[in-house]
Amino acid sequence: MAVEMSDIAKTFRAAHGARRVFEHLDAAFPCRASVGILGPRGAGKSTLIRLIGGSTLPDRGRIRRRGTVSPPVANTQAYHAALTGRENLHFVARVNGFDGDAATRFVADFAQMGEEIDRPLSSYTRERRSRFLFAASYALPFDIFLADEALFGGSGAFRTRCAELVQARREHATLIFTTRSPQMLRRFADIGAVLHEGRLHMFERIGDAIRLFRAIDDGAPPDTGDEDEDEEERLAEEPFGPLA
């Protein structure tokens, strides 16, 4: 297994009270499989991704990861606005034990960046910023890639190449992503999962996951049509990390 979670408990405590998201969550994600997780709003999808990535700790339980784990795709918190694209990539590469030069070459080429790679992220246009974030997300050879809603992004030809890049990474890595789009599940998942009332239900047949999701969530999108681009719009507006 790439990731095994056993008996996870997680409660958020805020001024207005406590919110228990998981009490006894068990989950296992096979190596080199792509698992797409559907779930109603507030079911705990983001919390699950943060627990797997280690940016949120469980109150109880054990999480075992086999291999290196990426920050969630297009996670702006991984980058500093005052640093250049190259400096950011070297930083993230070094923290994770990878080659920063190779990552920089990949992003400059994939996002067609030229000399902008040596300018601070704060100077990037909205589109450049989005291209940088999505290219950087897949620039390092992690064993496990995580994505919370936005698996890839951008527009036009870049968007198409980005989707192809995700499919290429899928062949050599484990992919764990959340979505509310049945269409995304059909395109990018080998295994469908539904997070509901603190439990993760997994299905080898994607259609079974979609059926459960639509049965438990009145607001679930139809099993046809477009991928959800709203989340990518939101990410493109989010500030970068601590120096921003």
Ligand SMILES: Nc1ncnc2c1ncn2[C@@H]1O[C@H](COP(=O)(O)OP(=O)(O)OP(=O)(O)O)[C@@H](O)[C@H]1O
């Ligand atoms: N830091 C936090 N402090 C307090 N409550 C939180 C925190 N993070 C999440 N929650 C609460 O935990 C629950 C699960 O949130 P989470 O964002 O993981 O769900 P989600 O399935 O990703 O939702 P959505 O589809 O709306 O993004 C929600 O009720 C949310 O309000």
